[in-house]
Each structure stands twice: as C-alpha cells, then as structure tokens.
Amino acid sequence: MNNELFNEDDQEFDIIEYLNVLIYYRKLIIFVIVVSFVFGIIKYRYTPSTYTTNATILIDKDQSDPSSFISNNEFDFIYDVSRENEDQVSVFKSTSILSNVIEQTAINYKYYKKNRFKSNTLIAEDSLPFVFSFKSNAKKYKADININDDNININLNNETFSLLKNKTEFENSFFKYNPKYNNPKNNSYIINKLPYSEVINDLKENINIDLTKNSNIYEVSYSGPNPMINSRVLSSVVESIQSQNKRNKESIFKLSIDFITSRIYELDNEIDSLNFVISNYKVLNNVYKPEIQTSSALENLNDIQQKIFKSNLQKELSLKLINELKKPNYFKLLPSDIGIAEENINKMVYQFNQIILEKNNLLVDATEKNPLLIQVQDQLQDLKNNIINSLNIYIKNLEMTLSRYTDYKRKSNSIVGVIPIKEAELANLERDLVLVINLHSYLKQKKEEALINLYSVESNIKLINKVDYNVKLNNNRSNILLIAFLTGLFLSIAIVFIVVFFKNLFVNTDYLKIKLRNIHFLGIVKLIKQSQSDELKDVQTELYKILLHNIKVLLPKTDKASSLMITSSIKNEGKTFTSYHIAKYLSLSGNRVILLGTDSKNPDLSKFYNKINSRVKGITDIIYNHESDFKDLFEKYKISQDKFDTILIGTLKKEFIGTFQNKRFIEFYNYLKQNYEYIIFDTAPIQYMADPLDLLDKSDLVIHVFRKHFSNKKTADFMLEYKTKYDLNNLAYLVTDDSKPDKLLEKYSYGYSYAYGV
Template identity: 25%
Template sequence: MNTDKNEYFDFVEENSPVDLKQVINKYLKYWPAFVLSIIICLFSAFVYLRYANVVYKSEAKVKLLNDKENSNFTLDVSKLFNKSTINLENEIALLKSVHISEQVVKNLKLNVEYYYNSRVTSKQIFNPPFIVSYRYDASNLKKTLDYTITVTASGYTVLDILSGETFQVKGYTLNQNIPHLPINIKPAFGAVMAKNVSKSFNVVLKTLHKTALELSNDFEVDAEGKDSDILSISLKGTNGPQSEAVINNLIYVYEADGITDKKEVSRRTINFVDDRFVYLRRELDSIEISKKNYKKNNKLSFIQEDAGSSILQKAAKEQSSFDIESQLLLADLLRNSIESQKAFELLPADIGIQNLIINQLVADYNTAVLSYQKFQTSAGNNNPSVQLLVSTLTNLRNNIINSVKGYKKQLKTTLVQSESAQKEAEGSFASLPEKEKVLRSIERQQNLKESLYLLLLQKREEASINLAVTIPNTKIIDYAITDIHPISPQRNKIVLVAFFIGFCIPFGILFILFKLDNKIYTAVDVENTNTVLPILAELPSLKGNKDSAIQNLEAFRTLANNTNFITPYTEDELGKVIFVTSSIKGEGKTFVSFNLASAYAHIDKKVIIIGSDFRNPQLHKHLKNTTKDSRGFSNYLHDGTIQWESLLCNNGDKEFPFDILLSGIIPPNPTLLLSNQRFERFINEVKKVYDIIIFDTPPTLLVSDTLMISKYADTTLFVLRSGVTQKNLISYSSKLYKDQKLVNMGYVVNDIDFTSSYGYSYNYGYGYGYGKEVEKETRLQKLKKKLFKRL
C-alpha cells in the first residue's frame, strides 16, 4: 500500500439534515417491541397498585386561646387588660415533642404493631384477632421484640424471630402467659378465632422512646395563616380511623399537659400561703396575748374616743405608715422565698405587692420555670434551649431580687418621711397618757398582721378556684377527619408514568442502537451522507427462489441502463471500460460485476469480465470446474508469450453468453504486475473486440491497485453493501471522486432487504412480462400479511 492513499483514511462523515418521516418510520418498524414494553410496564403498574399500601391523610384543626380568650377565674380584673401573645412556634414544637408523643403511644399502645403475612406481601393491620402486650412495664422495654404468631385450631404457635425458638400455646384464654417469653396474648374482643386458623401474623414490640420518636416525626403541624392562631394537625397512614384516634389523643394529651402546668402554679401558691399562715397565726396570737397582758397590768378596760381633727390627722398618718410596713413585709416574704430556693421553682404570684414591675417579673419567672421543667425532661441539661432557659431564669431571679431591694429602699425612705409626719401629729397628743400610745402601737401591729392574714387568705381562695376551674388553652374547631381520596398511590399518575416508561425503554434502546450503528441500509442513508455522486441502482437481497432471480435480473438491467447514462459518449466504436470496486472486501463487487455482465449480455452486448483482484480472487466461484489457481489475467501480464484469448472462459449460458478472464495465479507483487505495459496494450485490444469491458478490481481502502489503473476506466461503479458498509466510507469514496482518483463514479447499493427497509417488495418487474404475474391483493390482505410477518 503506497503513501498516496493514506490521506483518505482521515475522512470525516458529512452531516445532513434529518428527515423526520424517515426517522419515525425507522422506529415504527419495531412497533411490536413498543407494544410489548408498554404492556409489561402497565401490568407491573397494576400489580404494584394491587398490593401497594393505600395512604390517607387525616387532619384536625385547633385554635389556641390567649389569656383574654381563656381567662382563668381570678378576682384581679387587671389581668383582663393585659395583652397576651401566642408563640405558635413554641406550641408547634410542644405538639411535636417526644414527651407528648410518648404519652400518646402509652395511651393507644402504638408500640405494638401487627402485620398480616399473606402469600404475596405483608401488610400492617389495626384490628388483629388477638392482642399482644408486654408482661412488664412498657417503659422498661429496651430493645425491639419480633414474633411470628400463627393461629392454630388449638391455640397459637409463636416463633421468636430473634432467637429462632418456637413455642406452642394451648387455648384462647384471656391474658395467657407464654412461658420463657415476656409477652401476654389474648383474643381481641368480638374476634372469632375459628376464622383465622392457619393465618400467620407478625407482631413487633418497639420501645416507647423509639415509637414516640417515629410518631413525632410523622406528625405535621402547621399554622393556617401568617397571623392565624389556628393550627392544622395532620397524619398520614393506611388506616383512617387509627390516624384519627392518634390525632385526637394527641390533642387530649396536649390539653391535659397545659392544664397540669396551670394547676401546678395554683398548687404552689396554695402551699406558699399555707406555710405563711402558720407564722402569721403565731404572731397574731403573740400580739393578742401582749395586748391582753398590757391592759390587765395597767388596768385598762376602755379608752374614750379622742376628739376632733387631731385624731383624724393622726389616724391618716398611721394608716400611711401601716401600708408602707405591709409592703415591706410582703417584699421580705417574696425575697426570702426566692433566696431560699435550691433549684428553679415556682414563686407565689400576686401576693399583694403593689409594684407592677415586680409582679410582671414574678409572672415571667414562673412561665420560664414551666418551660425549663418541660425541656429538661425531654431534652436534657446539655440542650442549647435548656441552657438558654437557665440563663434567662438566673437573670430573672437577679432582677427580682434587685427590684425587691430597690422597692424596699423606696418604702423605707417613704416610711421615714411618714414617721416624721406622724411624730409631728403625735405632738398634739402630748397630753394623752403614755399607756394609750403603747396600746395603740400594739393594736397597730395586730391590725397589720390581720390584714396580711386576710390578704393571703384571699389569694389562697383565688388559687383554689383556679385549680378547680382550670380549662385548656385550645378550642377544637374540627376533630380529626380522614380525606376520602388517598394521597398515595396516585393511580392515574402511576399508570401514565408506566405508559411513558414502557414507551421510553424500547425507544431508548433503539436510539442507542441506531446511534451506535454507523452502517448504511438503503439509498437514503447514502444520500444523507453524500449528495454529489449518483446512485445507479439498489440491488435486492437474494432469497434463493425464482422470483428473487427475476428481481435481481431487473435490478441489474436498471444498473446497466443507468451506467450507460453516466458513461461518456465517443464517436469511435471502441468498447467501454467499466471498473467495479468497493471500499472493503465482502461488499459484493464480484457479484455485481458478474451479474452486470449478464445484464449487458441480455441486451445483445458483447461483454467480457476481467478479474483484476489478484490478492483475493472471487470470480472463479461463479464458474464450474475452475479454482482460484486457474490461469488468467495475472498469467497474461506476467508471461509475454501468452495470448489473453487463450485464457478466456465462458459463462455457460448459450442464450446470453459473455466471456470471462479469471484473475489467475496470485502473484507476489500485484501492484508491480498491474503497472506492466501489457496492461495498457490489453485494454486497447479488448476495446476493439468487446462492447463492454468490466473489471472486477480490488477494494480501494485496503490496497492501491485500483487507484493505479483507474485512469483506464470510462466509468467506475462503487459498490456499497447494506448492513456492511459504514457511513464514513461514503465520505472516503466521495473524496476519491473529488480528487479525481476515480472517474465517472456512481454508487451501487447491494443486498437491500426492501421489505424491512422500505416496507414493500421489489416487484416492479412483474408487469413487464418477466416471470409469473402476481395476483392483486386487497389493502386489507396486505395489512394482515404484513402484521403476521412481523409477529
């Protein structure tokens, strides 16, 4: 192979516009695959829908009430004018907390799950024929237990999946203990065990914490609007009544938790007042005894009423001092209470201190203590939220202490001023006996303690009333309701997706196969790659019958006629030289050469076909009693004493004969042999004898032999084979023509299956008297025949 031909190996396939109709027809040939794929996918979708769990959404709505909407019964009407804000995020976090969910799990025994084992699948059920319970406290269950229970005619067969042991239980008695297992089993109320004989159930006992954690994640709690106090609580499940019961129980536990918090504040207030009553009673008893002894010792029974304005003025000053001293005592009580706490505990609320700042700080402190106790239980001391609450409580405690100190300092200053004024008023009483002053002082102390006693008693009654009539902070708008339409699976969407997947699978496979397939199959593929060179003929595939032979003859007659059109006309009467070549071997150039010679012979042309492919001769296969070692053209070119006429063979057809010059013995250097001067002399001689001279030449891509002798050709037929020739070889052959390496070139597409490539048969020759006439078929018959052939 010489270096002149290497430049043709780096050819580029030309891009052509896509014919949409052709592309669609290419895929439509495989419509049974599309139908089968869609049927399989739709069947898979229906099987999935048959056994998939149907999930429904249950939803409830509650409204959160603030302090004005849900006012606790109190004698202090000032609370009605305090604006209350609801932090929805905190309430949502509380509803989704593990603490609340764990209580719901306990109430409904959700940690025990039942599954019915059918032949195809296993589904969770909520109305089992028997009830399984943990024999001990469910809070002590530390790992998941898994059992398979089969109902038998005489009892149960229990398989412990973790250990693999099997236990037999006789009878269906209530709360029947199973030896060696920590569970009890009893028939469900109203269940008929006879209907469940031989049925198998899987029972899973989970820990309370694990079940509560899963349940809290399953709850969806959202606000109805940006400024709305209404919360929507939803849960997705396969059993609507079960989901409704879980949501309703969650609301119940949430309300009970809020009520418990409120009652705890009232209880703390009552306990605080009761503790103070003990000290007040002792002090009152001590004052009364002192008064009695003073009167007895000083023989005082009645002090007449003092007169006039001096008495009124004195009484007013005394009342002012009395009020101040009362506030000092209450401040001391509150300060002692908060300083005596070892941990964060609730403070008594509204004990009578006439300072709004201190009262508000006490209320904020109690609210923070409640939040701290809840989060400490569920989250632990290391939780960022708990640590933030500890910091908030410490700051509030310090603020209360500092506020009480400031308030006492203010009261003492006021008291000093009041006592100074009182001394001035008492100056007018200098004439009064000293005994009356002492008695007045004792009575003042007595009145002070009695007032404080009555105030605390009032607060105790208020706390008792709040404890008795505490109502929840929620108003249920809608109890849990299950939507009649399931949220999954969505049947229409699944069927549509299955149909789409069924269509895409064969389409994708065919698309990949088509993209990977770079071979030509019809003349259209050649035209899409190259529009310069003509396609002289499309040769049908041979099927080995008489009709196929007739079709083949007609195709080659068409090739002969079209070859005449591109062959240049000359006025001399010399024969025309036709080269038949291809890119690679196996594309049928020898087959085309032989049958083209036969076609020319049928139109009364004197034809000779010459085998010039010395490297891989194939022309001998079309003759009898010849081999590739038979003498031929290579012998003539090598030996100057041999006449080419003596080497000729005949095709054996007496009616349409033509001559054949075989390739001859394979030479060691075919290129050198073809460059022999005898080749040109041979051309000149055979052109005088024959009308058509056909050369069966070597492939152009493999060797350069054809390109060396191409100058002697009047016409070059480039053979392409359907399903063998690659599309990029079209560009290669086109470049040969553009560079004038091959002259008067035309394509011959060989071995086309017209039925699969075009959808019709190659029967155009029948109407011209070749062979037996075909009976006409109706369109319906053709369609039936086509369908049965594809199937």
C-alpha cells in the same frame, strides 16, 4: 424508513415522516407499552388502598398567656407570645409530640396479614388471633408467623420455632406467644418492630396539617392503609397536641411558682436583715424618734440660752455692785432688789442698808467718834467685805455655770445638726424595709393566684370536629394503570426519538442525495441472508436489475471489458456483499464476469464460497510466482461459482508493496480484459488503505458503498474529498440496507428511489 425527521435544507419538522417513524417502530412502542402495563398491573395488585382520616382543631388566641397572672396583660404589646401559623405546624409535627403518639399507640409495631396475589394487609393488633410480644429491647425486629393445620411456625432472626396449634402459651428468651382462642384460621402474619426514628419520619410524611385562610382553624389528617389505625393515630396526635399545650402552660406556672417561692424566701431573709440593721442603727446612733428628739434638743437649747442670758445678767449686776462697794469709803445705801438671784447677798445688802440708816440716825445725835458709830462703822465694813466676797464667789459660780451651759449649748447644737442626717439614713432603711415587705406581700398573693391557675389550667387547643368525622378513600390504584400506559407510551416514544437521533448521526438515502447531489446514485442493495423469504429475494432481484441498469448507463460504450471498482470508507459497509452479488447478477445475464478480491488486510470474499477460506491462493500467489506462467496459475487458483469466476487476494499479502502497480499484475489484468466482459475489484476501504488508490486508473467506474444507519456522515465528506483530489468523473455510489422491510409502510418495488444515468 429514513428516520430523518428534519429536512436538511430548511430544517423544518416533517410531521408525516414523524408519524412514519412511529409506525415503523410500532412493535417497539407496543412492546414497551405492554411491559409498562404489565408492571402497572403488578403494582396495581400490590398497592394497598389509602384512607385519609381528618380532624379539625381550633387554637383559641383569646386565652390568656400563662404568665399573664404576673403582669395582668399590661405588657402584651411588648411581649407577643403568639406563634406564626407555620410555627404551629412545626410544633404539631415535632418529635416530642410524635414520640408521645408512638408511646400511646405502639405504632412502631406493624402487623401484616400475608396475601398471596396482592399486597400484605396492615391490620390492628386487636385483629390478630394471638398476642405476641418481643422480649428484647432491640430497636428493630421482624417475626414471621405461619398458622398451619397442625402447628404454628414462628421465624425470628433466621431461627424457626414450631408450636402445636392447640398449645395455649409459649415463652422463651426471645418472645412470648399467647393465642386468643383455640384453633385459629390458617393464615400467615408478619410483625415488624421499627425504630422510633423511622416511625417518626413516616408519621411526618403521612400527617398533613392545613391552615384555614385568615383563621386559627387547622385541618389535621392522617393517611394510611387501615382506617382503624388511622383513627387511633390521629386521636393520639390531637390528644398529644392538647396535652403538650397544657404541659407547656403548667410548666410556666410551676416555674413561676418555684421562682416566687425562692424569691419569697430571699425576701424573708432580707426583711430580717433590714430589721436587724435598723435596730442596730437606732441603738448605735441613739436615734429612735428623730422628730421628737430634734424638738427636745431645740427646747433644751433655748433653755440653755435663757440660762446663759440670766447668768450673764447676774454676773453683770454682781460686777456693778462690786464696783460700787469697792469705791473708797463707800458707805452709802446700796440698791436693793436689782435682780441678783442670790438670796444671801440680797439679805446682806438689806442689812447693809439698815445699818447705814442706823448710822445716819446716830450721826444726827452723835459724832463720828461716838463708840456706837465706830461699832456701826466696823459692822458696815465687815458686812461690806462679806458682800464683796459673796459677790466674788457668786460671780465665780456664775462663770462656772456659764461654762457648763456653753458646753451644753455646743452639744445641743451638734445634736440638732446630726439628727436630720441620721433621720434621713434611718428613713432610707425603713423605706427599703417597706418596699421589701410590699414586694413580699405581692408575691405571696401572686403565688396563690399561680397555684389556683395551675390546678385550673386548660389547653387553648380545642377539637371542633371529632376524629373520623370525614374518612376518605384516596384510592390511586385506578390511576396506576393510566400512569403505566402513559409511561409506556411516552417512554417508547422517547426511546424511538433516541434511536432516531443516533441513527441521524449516520447516513441514509435522503441525506446522501442532498450531500452528494452531483454524484451518480446507482440504487439500493438489501443485505439479506440466504434464509430470507422468496418475496424478499424477488425484491432483491428487482433492486439489482435497477442497479445493473444504472451501472451500464454509466459505463463507457466499448467492445472491451469493463472494470468496476467497488470500495467503501470503512469495513462492514456491505462492499464485499455488493461485489459478489453484482458479479452474480451480471453473470446471470450471460456475461463473462470475474471478481477479484483485492483486500489484503481483511479479506471477507471467501465466506461466500463453500469450503473456501481466506488462505486460498490467489492474485498475490500468481503475481509473485515468476517461475510459472500466470495463465496456468490463474486456471489453477480461480473459483467458479454462480456462473462467474473469482480469484481471491492470495496468501502473500503483507510481504510486498505496490501489488497492483506491479508489471506482472498489469499483464494479468490485460489478460483478464481479453477473456472477460466485466472485471470487478472488491477492494479494501479506501479511507484507510492505499491499495484501492492503485486501482482507480484501472477502473471504468468506481462505486462507493454506504451502509444505511451505519456509515458516519463524515464518510460522505471523505468521498467528496477524494473525488476532488483524484479528479474522478467516473464515480458513483449505492446504499446498502440491512433493515427489515415494513409491509405497512414500504413496498420495495416503489418505495426505493433510484436514478437512471444521472
């Protein structure tokens, strides 16, 4: 098999070669598929069935928000409290809800019934034939309970406790065991107590929530190996979601009630404070009923103004009367009832006028010197003086009264100007009091509404389809075998591709035929062991016949001995193996053949000879021993086997340089040419050693050996390089192949291409 999937010239994919490669590696493919299938069978046996339990819930968005009792939904366009659907899913799978599920269902306790040839069965606690509880508060615990014929073994924390099977109850500092009935069946159980965090992560993975498109309906499902446990868990999930929703609403109502209560208390204090401030304000500012007080002040001001006017009028009248009375010798009638309010003055004026009238009557009959007239005159004078004095006193009283009324007027004016300001301030205080009282009454009402709502709140999450309305068996076990088969198939093909890829980094026959198209290709040599079958040895013989035929075609036609140099680029390419067998098959044809081991660094030729090692004397011991005849030494050191002679490199390998240009070696070489028909040089790798270069001019044909899928492709470049450098026209190559034959694909008699005298 060439394992070359791409042609070097056109890089086209060769489907036939690809199929051949797969057939060639069919054993590997079958092995990988079988191994994968075995693992699939094991996994199939130990993979429990999975059940999915479903429930359907509805989130009713028509339900009012818990805080709507305050605003009556008047500001919903501002405060949109609805959640996005993705947020609802996150809430449903929140840690708080799942922790509540664990508390309700004790799902952190896992109970397994052991099975021998399949996975352990997860069972509910009710299915256990006993009641078992851990006493420690540790987050993680594991107990193995084995019920045998005579006793019960409980393994906990690497400690084993053995109980009699008929024992009714057992308790220690670690656990408590109590059988539900006598003589339970022989079984083994495992009880695991898991930490909450691990259980919550498991619940999140197994709970699936799907939203129905364009609706508020959610399909909630839980998957697990036990449908009974699934039902309990899913029921608890739904109940926890509803309870959480209800608690959220209740918490809002409670927060609202607490806030309203505290606010009412503050308002009570504020009302008392405002009442106290208003009372003090009225007392300090003498403001009780501002409108009445203002009206009264205005009336008083009008009365004062009238009194001032009247007093001024009395004063003016009194002054005029005084001015009349103060005129010299004024004894005439005085005006009476002129409006003077003083009664005494009016009486005196009246008396004065009466006396004037009496005087005037006396003057008719008597003279001015009449004693009666004199007496009357004196009376008039006295009365006049009294009237003037009375008027002066009256005027003074009027002036005092005017002064007092003026003060009253000024005070009344100030009162009239201040009362509106104080009235406005009092109105502000009373308005604040009214607002606080109204708010107090409003909050009292809302508190009662909140209390009513608190005790009547319901979850707006409704269960439409009950839990267990649809239980599905999600049994992927049948797919496991198919997956195992496909995995094995694709993995094996991938391995084949990888192997072929790496093999394509190295040479094969097709590559060399293209790369070295101008160099003679001799054929293929199978690297076989002595223990191989006769059929393979027959194939090997045919291959060597072809190889020897091609070699003879390329050798010059001469009667002299022909020399063959067999070399390679690196070690382990099959160079020595090829040299030995070419010598062997040439000798089988009756030719006299000698094989020279010329690899001084890593001689491997000795391994083809019985009881011979690399320390046997040979060429170097002959050349550098000048005391003895090399002919005698040759006869002494040569090895005869398989009808041909062999001389190894010898024991003196590192002490000398230019061994094969040595004069004594040339004489030895000429001696061999006279006694043998074929001289074969088994050289060191030419890429790293100089010795093979010294043998190029002594070789009629240089045969370069490549090993299939071992020699790097760069070795072909090196061969072309040294062919050009040393102008070698007598250069050919062959390919060694250590791959096992595939009878289905290859028939060596025909499958290996070769060329006669290319």
